[in-house]
Amino acid sequence: MGKVLVLYDSRTGNTEKMAYLVAEGAKRVEGIEVRIKKVDDATREDVLWADGLAVGSPTHMGIISWKLKKFFDEELGELWGEIDGKIACAFSSSGGWGGGNEVACMSILTVLMNFGFLVFGVTDYVGKKFTLHYGAVVAGEPRSEEEKEACRRLGERLAQYVAIFFDGKKELLERIRTFEGKFKD
Numbered sequence: 001m002g003k004v005l006v007l008y009d010s011r012t013g014n015t016e017k018m019a020y021l022v023a024e025g026a027k028r029v030e031g032i033e034v035r036i037k038k039v040d041d042a043t044r045e046d047v048l049w050a051d052g053l054a055v056g057s058p059t060h061m062g063i064i065s066w067k068l069k070k071f072f073d074e075e076l077g078e079l080w081g082e083i084d085g086k087i088a089c090a091f092s093s094s095g096g097w098g099g100g101n102e103v104a105c106m107s108i109l110t111v112l113m114n115f116g117f118l119v120f121g122v123t124d125y126v127g128k129k130f131t132l133h134y135g136a137v138v139a140g141e142p143r144s145e146e147e148k149e150a151c152r153r154l155g156e157r158l159a160q161y162v163a164i165f166f167d168g169k170k171e172l173l174e175r176i177r178t179f180e181g182k183f184k185d
Ligand SMILES: Cc1cc2nc3c(=O)[nH]c(=O)nc-3n(C[C@H](O)[C@H](O)[C@H](O)COP(=O)(O)O)c2cc1C
Pocket: 009, 010, 011, 012, 013, 014, 015, 016, 057, 058, 059, 060, 061, 062, 063, 093, 094, 095, 096, 097, 098, 099, 100, 101, 139, 140, 141
């Protein structure tokens, strides 16, 4: 049974709200176990447990928060080179649009790649002119249905990939590629 960890940092609750939506999306996939952890409470065991990780950070100076960076440096550092091959993705809340939330996702993905994780973006449009190619991004808290669905879709896609690559459910890949709700005008 595939396992998904939603790991996040949040000072004022916005990224936390995204994290719960990401977890909700992951639960759409049958047979996937979902665990959600704030970085302050997370341990290396949580990461060892997971087949897939969604990592969410508030956009801080355009990059990952120091707490998450510290977690990867210090809590996981010793495991570097021994935990390759997990599937991973990113999400971020910034103060404003243009404030660097996608850049922050890229900085999260850089860290995840450095650990040998298989990172991905999502090609779906969850609303008119609304997508999540580098991860789910929001300014402030997720408010609109598109913003919420972007978070859910990220978690769902992570869980689908975990089911495909860890639980051998290869037929799901074709379903992702031909999913009718993938593109919206
Ligand atoms: C130290 C610090 C740095 C920040 N840097 C940025 C930034 O570069 N760009 C931006 O748009 N917002 C920035 N913000 C605002 C937060 O990204 C924003 O308020 C976010 O929604 C907070 O998420 P949270 O509620 O999960 O902590 C910064 C906030 C702090 C505290």
